[in-house]
Amino acid sequence: MATVSLPDTVRLDDTVVSICASYGASDPAPRLMLASDSPQDRGVETEFAPLRAAFAAVLDPTKLRLKVSMFAWHPSKGRAVSWRVSGRKDAGAVVMNLVYRQADNTALPVEALVDYKTATATDRMTLQAGSDYTSLYVAVALSRDLTGTRWPAGFTDTAEAFGRFGDLQVHMMAAHTVGAPASPGVLQLDSTVDQLGTALITVPGRANADGHGVWILGDQAASILGKTTYLE
Numbered sequence: 001m002a003t004v005s006l007p008d009t010v011r012l013d014d015t016v017v018s019i020c021a022s023y024g025a026s027d028p029a030p031r032l033m034l035a036s037d038s039p040q041d042r043g044v045e046t047e048f049a050p051l052r053a054a055f056a057a058v059l060d061p062t063k064l065r066l067k068v069s070m071f072a073w074h075p076s077k078g079r080a081v082s083w084r085v086s087g088r089k090d091a092g093a094v095v096m097n098l099v100y101r102q103a104d105n106t107a108l109p110v111e112a113l114v115d116y117k118t119a120t121a122t123d124r125m126t127l128q129a130g131s132d133y134t135s136l137y138v139a140v141a142l143s144r145d146l147t148g149t150r151w152p153a154g155f156t157d158t159a160e161a162f163g164r165f166g167d168l169q170v171h172m173m174a175a176h177t178v179g180a181p182a183s184p185g186v187l188q189l190d191s192t193v194d195q196l197g198t199a200l201i202t203v204p205g206r207a208n209a210d211g212h213g214v215w216i217l218g219d220q221a222a223s224i225l226g227k228t229t230y231l232e
Contacts, residue, residue: 001083001084001085002020002082002083002085002093002094003080003082003083004018004080004095004096005079005080005097006079006081006099007097007099009099010079012074012075013072013074013105014072014101014103015070015072015099015105015204016069016070016071016072016073016099017068017070017098017100017136018069018070018071018096019066019069019096019098019138019172019174019201020066020083020093020095021064021170021172022064022067022083022085022093023064023093023166064195066138066140066197067113068138068201069112070109070112070201070203072105081095081097083095093163094140094161094163094172095161096138096159096161096172098136098174100203102205103133103134103203103205104204104205105204107204109202109204112201112202113200113201114128114131114200114201114202115128117197117198118196119197120196121192121193123189123193124186124189125187126183127183127185127187128183128198129180129181129183130177130178130179130180130181130182132179132205133203134176134177134178134202135176135180135184135201135203136174136175136201136202137151137187137198137199137201138172138173138199138201139173139198139199140172140196141170141171141196141197142168142169142193142194143192143193144167144168144194146171146189146190146191146193147191148189149173149189149190150187150188150190151175151185152185152186152187153185154184154185155176155177155184156175156177157175157176158173158174159174159175160172171193173187179202
């Protein structure tokens with residue numbers, strides 16, 4: 001079992017994106033653990049199924065498995081997310097929890113993981129074309145000496161998590177940007193890694209109060225000044 005606490009700042013109806021990378025013969029399965037606050041039940045763990053959708057991808061040929069769970073948070077769902085993992089190397093499973101506020105929880109995607117692609121013996125990856133609203137990118141690298149990365153311009157709220165599978169370091173990196181129908185650029189690593197996978201996750205957003213979207217430079221289909229977006 002791999003468990004990571006949610007941030008202390010999580011609030012009612014925040015959207016939680018929990019990501020698990022593990023090594024084994026079967027996909028990891030998300031579970032939410034809650035320690036009851038009642039005196040007679042204190043310390044007893046109750047299992048909740050937090051996911052509206054959980055989709056898995058496999059980074060062949062290493063069998064590194066990446067799975068994503070997205071759900072709206074409520075106090076009854078506890079303060080941590082746990083993942084059931086299997087396989088001898090799963091003691092090194094890597095879990096990351098990200099929290100988004102003002103997302104549209106009525107439109108959580110059926111499959112949170114929109115796209116996943118892999119490469120071997122590389123130090124860079126051209127990121128996938130974005131999706132609607134917020135595009136969250138998660139990169140997982142297997143290496144022995146990776147120490148840093150550089151996201152393209154326009155990415156914010158970067159996060160990292162680390163683990164080990166055998167003699168390789170697992171480096172999980174995440175950042176998000178606005179959705180756009182073109183690649184936001186290249187993820188650059190500071191060394192060549194054995195295996196690299198990048199996942200695209202859509203975090204649904206609420207429409208702006210004025211009914212117009214955010215201007216996205218280079219998006220000539222849905223981000224047109226004077227038609228879909230206006231400068232103030």
